[in-house]
Amino acid sequence: MSTxxxxxxxxxxxxxxPLRNKIMNSLRKAIETGALEPGTHLVEKDLCEKLNVSRTxxxxxxxxxxxxxxxxxxxxxxxxxxxxxxxDADNIYRIRGVxxxxxxxQFIENAPDEEIEAxxxxxxxxxxxxxxxxxxxxVATKREFYDRICTGARNPIAFDLLKKLTLLTxxxxxxxVVRPERRNQSIQEIDAIVAGIAARDKAAAKAAAxxxxxxxxxxxxxxxxxx
Numbered sequence: 001m002s003t004x005x006x007x008x009x010x011x012x013x014x015x016x017x018p019l020r021n022k023i024m025n026s027l028r029k030a031i032e033t034g035a036l037e038p039g040t041h042l043v044e045k046d047l048c049e050k051l052n053v054s055r056t057x058x059x060x061x062x063x064x065x066x067x068x069x070x071x072x073x074x075x076x077x078x079x080x081x082x083x084x085x086x087x088d089a090d091n092i093y094r095i096r097g098v099x100x101x102x103x104x105x106q107f108i109e110n111a112p113d114e115e116i117e118a119x120x121x122x123x124x125x126x127x128x129x130x131x132x133x134x135x136x137x138x139v140a141t142k143r144e145f146y147d148r149i150c151t152g153a154r155n156p157i158a159f160d161l162l163k164k165l166t167l168l169t170x171x172x173x174x175x176x177v178v179r180p181e182r183r184n185q186s187i188q189e190i191d192a193i194v195a196g197i198a199a200r201d202k203a204a205a206k207a208a209a210x211x212x213x214x215x216x217x218x219x220x221x222x223x224x225x226x227x
Contacts, residue, residue, distance in 0.1 A: 019057050023051060033170075040080060089168075096162070104209045109202075111197075123145065171224075182216075
């Protein structure tokens with residue numbers, strides 16, 4: 001006779017997680033680079049053909065992205081890329097204004113000297129991307145920069161959240177980061193963040209991170225909402 005506990009156990013369905021993750025990463029990159037703009041309706045058949053994946057694997061990835069708030073289903077008409085309102089964007093930048101200084105502080109607390117040296121090298125690659133002015137390269141290199149900070153901070157949860165927040169505001173970021181004045185400003189801000197980290201000066205590093213996000217918001221809103 002089975003126990004109540006045993007009756008709750010069912011065979012597990014082994015999801016193709018590695019493939020699902022590859023599909024999710026491909027779709028995230030398409031959203032990040034603008035290949036999939038906000039409001040774009042996703043057609044499963046087309047995506048399966050382009051990605052050369054099964055519908056089952058694709059649906060697993062789409063469900064996860066929907067759960068993360070990156071995709072939405074309006075009136076059961078199929079999934080579309082989420083369109084972020086100005087209010088949503090303002091909230092995202094305000095959250096980033098708290099989150100990024102936090103991970104910078106945790107990086108200082110937890111990262112050994114060799115990780116600080118690696119961050120310095122990564123910051124040089126980021127500044128080079130800013131100087132060259134290619135939006136896709138800037139965004140990708142910026143992601144790697146914060147990946148290194150979150151890794152050193154020992155805070156993968158923060159990085160997952162940061163990736164989602166920045167992905168949702170991808171259109172704003174792409175338009176903003178290529179502005180010459182914003183690129184020059186960003187280089188100075190990255191230098192200030194790294195200098196604070198290198199000195200293990202939490203107050204200076206956090207202030208630099210806060211300023212970086214605040215100025216990013218100003219620049220993004222100026223491009224998007226000023227005629």
